[in-house]
Each structure stands twice: as C-alpha cells, then as structure tokens.
Amino acid sequence: MMQLSVKVSRFDPDTDSEPRLEPWTVEVEEGARVLNVLDAIHSLDPTLSYRSSCRAGQCGSCAVKVNGEPALACTEEAADGMVIEPLDLPVIKDLMTDLVSGISSIPRINTCDCGIIPKQEDIERIKPLRDCIECLSCVSVCPAMKVTDFLGPTSMRSQMRIALDPREPGNRVREAISQGLFTCTSCNRCWRVCPKNIETPGKAIEKLREIANREGLTLPRHQEVSNLVKTTGRSVESGKYAFLDLVDEVIEPYGEVKGEVGFFSGCMFNARLPERALDMLEVMRNAGIRVIIPKEQVCCGSPLIRTGQTSFLDELKEKNIRAFQDRGIKIVMTMCAGCGATLKNDYDTPFKVMDVSEVLTCFGLPPLTKVPVTATYHDPCHLKNGQQITKEPREILEKAVERFVEMPAQCCGSGGGVRSGMPDVAAALGELRREAINKTGADIVVTICPFCEYHIQEHSDRPVKNLMTVLVQALGKEPASLQ
Ligand code: FES
Numbered sequence: 001m002m003q004l005s006v007k008v009s010r011f012d013p014d015t016d017s018e019p020r021l022e023p024w025t026v027e028v029e030e031g032a033r034v035l036n037v038l039d040a041i042h043s044l045d046p047t048l049s050y051r052s053s054c055r056a057g058q059c060g061s062c063a064v065k066v067n068g069e070p071a072l073a074c075t076e077e078a079a080d081g082m083v084i085e086p087l088d089l090p091v092i093k094d095l096m097t098d099l100v101s102g103i104s105s106i107p108r109i110n111t112c113d114c115g116i117i118p119k120q121e122d123i124e125r126i127k128p129l130r131d132c133i134e135c136l137s138c139v140s141v142c143p144a145m146k147v148t149d150f151l152g153p154t155s156m157r158s159q160m161r162i163a164l165d166p167r168e169p170g171n172r173v174r175e176a177i178s179q180g181l182f183t184c185t186s187c188n189r190c191w192r193v194c195p196k197n198i199e200t201p202g203k204a205i206e207k208l209r210e211i212a213n214r215e216g217l218t219l220p221r222h223q224e225v226s227n228l229v230k231t232t233g234r235s236v237e238s239g240k241y242a243f244l245d246l247v248d249e250v251i252e253p254y255g256e257v258k259g260e261v262g263f264f265s266g267c268m269f270n271a272r273l274p275e276r277a278l279d280m281l282e283v284m285r286n287a288g289i290r291v292i293i294p295k296e297q298v299c300c301g302s303p304l305i306r307t308g309q310t311s312f313l314d315e316l317k318e319k320n321i322r323a324f325q326d327r328g329i330k331i332v333m334t335m336c337a338g339c340g341a342t343l344k345n346d347y348d349t350p351f352k353v354m355d356v357s358e359v360l361t362c363f364g365l366p367p368l369t370k371v372p373v374t375a376t377y378h379d380p381c382h383l384k385n386g387q388q389i390t391k392e393p394r395e396i397l398e399k400a401v402e403r404f405v406e407m408p409a410q411c412c413g414s415g416g417g418v419r420s421g422m423p424d425v426a427a428a429l430g431e432l433r434r435e436a437i438n439k440t441g442a443d444i445v446v447t448i449c450p451f452c453e454y455h456i457q458e459h460s461d462r463p464v465k466n467l468m469t470v471l472v473q474a475l476g477k478e479p480a481s482l483q
C-alpha cells in the first residue's frame with residue numbers, strides 16, 4: 001500500500017460561488033490509478049461526485065484534468081501531490097461535467113438503404129478515426145471553441161469518418177464548413193490530449209479541407225496564398241530584404257567548429273522577419289556551429305497542407321529535400337515551428353530535422369550574461385503540440401534572462417490559415433493571449449515561431465521577442481536591424 005496526498009476540486013453550483021481545491025490523504029494499492037484515489041476519497045466522503053463506468057479506458061466517462069492536463073482517471077497512474085480537477089467544460093458537480101450537449105452534437109451517419117457493404121480498404125481508411133470514446137477531452141481544450149460556435153474536433157473527426165463511409169448517401173463537407181471547419185487553428189492540442197491518440201487535425205480537419213478544395217470551397221484568401229506559392233515558391237511576398245539574399249551559403253563559426261547544420265529558413269523568416277534569422281546566425285557563430293543555407297529551398301508547404309490545398313505539394317517537398325540532400329547535410333535546423341512540424345510530420349526526410357532550441361541544447365550554448373528583464377514564454381503550438389518541445393526553449397530562456405515567469409500554454413490564433421482566412425477568430429484568440437500575458441506581469445514575451453511573434457505583437461501590451469534576439473542580447477551584442 002502507499003499513502004498519497006492529493007487535491008481534488010469541489011464545486012456545487014447550487015451552493016458555491018467558485019470551485020475550491022480540497023486536500024486529501026488516502027491509502028491505495030501500489031500502481032493505483034487516479035480513479036482508485038477518487039474511490040478511496042469517496043469511501044470517506046460519499047458526497048464527492050465523479051463518473052466512471054468501464055474502468056478500462058473504453059467508455060470515456062471518467063475524463064478529468066490531472067495536474068492541468070486531460071486524462072482518463074481509470075488509466076492515469078496516481079501520483080503523490082497530484083491535483084484533480086474537472087475538464088474545462090460546464091461543471092455539474094465536483095468532477096462531473098456536462099457531457100450531454102457535447103456528445104449529442106457529434107454528427108452521426110445517415111446510412112442509406114442501398115445494400116452497400118464497406119470494402120476492406122474503406123474500413124482501413126476509416127480506422128484511424130473510429131476509436132473515439134467521446135470523453136470530450138479534445139473539446140475541453142479546443143481554442144477555437146472558446147471564441148466561436150465551432151462544433152469541435154470530435155465532430156470534425158466524425159464528419160471525416162462519415163465522408164469515408166460508402167454507406168453515407170450525403171456530402172457532409174458543406175455541413176462541416178457551416179460547423180466551423182475553417183476556424184480550427186491546427187494547434188494539434190486535441191490530438192495531444194486524446195487518450196486514443198486520434199490525429200484529428202491531420203487525419204480529419206485537413207482531409208475535409210482537401211475535399212472542400214476539390215469542390216471549389218476553399219476560402220478565397222487561402223487560394224491567394226496557394227497561387228503565391230505556385231508562382232513564387234513562397235507563401236508571403238518579400239519585403240525590402242529577404243534573408244536568403246542577404247547571407248552567404250556557408251556561415252562559419254567564430255572559433256572551433258563543434259557542429260554543422262543546414263538551415264531551413266521558412267517563408268516568414270526569409271521575407272517578413274529576416275532580422276530574427278540573422279540573430280540566429282550570430283548565436284550559432286558564437287556557439288561553434290557551422291550553418292549551411294541552400295538558396296534553392298522553397299516554402300515547406302505547411303500553409304497548403306493546413307488549408308487542404310495539396311495538389312503541388314510533392315514538388316515543394318522534392319525541391320526542399322534535394323536542396324539539403326545534395327549537400328550531404330545530416331541535420332536540418334528549423335526556427336519556424338510550423339516549418340519544423342511540417343518537415344518532421346509531413347515529410348519523409350533522409351536527414352534529421354531539429355528545432356533551433358534542440359540544436360542549441362545538443363551542441364551547447366555560448367557563455368551568456370543574463371539580460372535584466374522578467375520574461376514569459378509563449379509556447380508555439382507547432383513546437384509544443386507539433387514537435388512536443390517545451391523544455392528546451394524554457395531552459396535556454398532561463399539562462400538568458402534574470403527572471404522567468406510561466407504562462408499557461410494556449411494557441412495565439414494565428415495557425416491553420418485562421419489569421420488569413422478568419423481574422424476575427426484569430427483576433428479573438430489573440431486577445432485571450434493579451435489577458436494571459438498581462439497576468440504574468442512580465443516585461444517581455446518570448447517565443448520562437450514567426451507567426452506567433454507577428455500575431456501576438458498585435459495583441460500584447462509588452463514587446464514580443466524571438467528567443468534568438470534575447471540570446472544575442474545575452475551575448476552582449478546588438479540584435480540585427482535592417483532599417
Ligand atoms: Fe471508462 Fe475510464 S471508466 S474510460
């Protein structure tokens with residue numbers, strides 16, 4: 001047996017104005033699950049409300065938040081000090097949330113009376129989308145649902161599952177669009193919290209957007225981006241300076257060569273924020289890392305994949321892979337979180353792809369002097385959820401500034417084509433970031449992704465800095481300026 005001290009959220013909307021965390025110490029078997037801890041508390045206080053049914057990860061009824069993250073109470077291992085709260089859904093009592101409205105809105109198939117039997121290949125295509133246990137963990141974390149009437153990730157998963165089923169007589173894409181298909185920011189949070197690991201953004205939302213594209217239903221602004229990539233190889237137009245025009249192909253470090261990487265600049269750092277990429281080069285020169293920058297690289301294709309416009313994606317992939325492979329590059333470094341997630345998840349590369357924070361963690365930082373500011377960090381979704389990188393940027397930032405304060409992670413609203421296609425939704429999510437940033441009391445907000453930097457700057461009362469710029473300052477140098 002083991003003794004665990006935990007905190008459990010208690011809330012009765014009939015009598016309480018707000019939830020409170022109640023401390024409990026209970027004895028449970030070694031290897032106990034969160035649900036066993038709740039059972040132990042319930043035996044001492046039968047008024048504790050929570051749900052369970054199958055107790056085997058199959059019914060979804062027991063989903064709660066453990067230390068802030070959604071989890072199934074019956075499969076999550078219990079730990080001393082854990083905090084158990086309800087999912088971020090309307091609370092009925094204590095840990096019981098309203099699941100009915102979420103589950104009842106999930107679209108269901110209208111099977112035709114036509115004698116069609118799904119073939120084995122249909123079943124295989126449907127497989128990645130059919131394991132949902134309707135726990136609503138994804139719904140509880142979806143940023144778009146916080147600011148719009150978006151029906152949510154599991155509803156889009158269901159629409160795509162139905163679209164793949166030959167027994168469905170109707171075309172569900174227009175319905176999915178009316179339910180908010182284009183408001184999803186591709187933040188991937190729903191995928192990361194799903195107990196069944198269903199990749200809803202990539203396997204459902206982007207696929208529904210592909211069907212919409214084939215039917216001429218892509219948003220006009222997204223079509224413009226696709227046309228730009230087709231004609232220029234880039235998803236944004238160049239400003240006065242383009243990074244790739246400013247630099248030599250090989251940038252040698254100041255001292256001994258400790259490592260070598262190829263740099264995939266991405267459209268935003270190339271055309272909109274070239275100074276940040278120049279700051280990165282200064283950091284690499286000080287860190288002893290040779291950087292090779294193939295000039296024939298093009299857009300990674302992320303803006304096309306996220307918006308369902310994939311007809312010429314393979315040409316982009318080929319060009320990019322060849323640019324690095326022809327030079328024998330073993331590690332390709334990205335600085336844009338969206339490009340990094342795309343190269344890692346949507347490409348099959350003959351080289352290793354690493355985010356700049358992984359490269360610096362691997363090869364080591366140059367000596368730094370802490371910048372006298374209080375900084376908070378915004379997790380880019382394509383870094384946190386797309387590449388599961390959260391620790392490295394924080395550790396680097398903590399070495400570069402005098403004080404670091406945490407801020408809860410939440411999508412800024414700029415991804416998935418939402419900033420260009422649904423600017424009101426992006427702005428509403430940006431305003432939520434403003435509130436969160438102000439709560440931290442930090443002097444500056446630090447991030448890595450250029451899309452986040454660009455977007456948050458419009459919705460922040462504090463300066464937004466790239467981590468590389470902060471590192472240049474911590475090296476005692478002036479950040480790059482192209483004015
Ligand atoms: Fe059924 Fe946990 S009780 S999934």
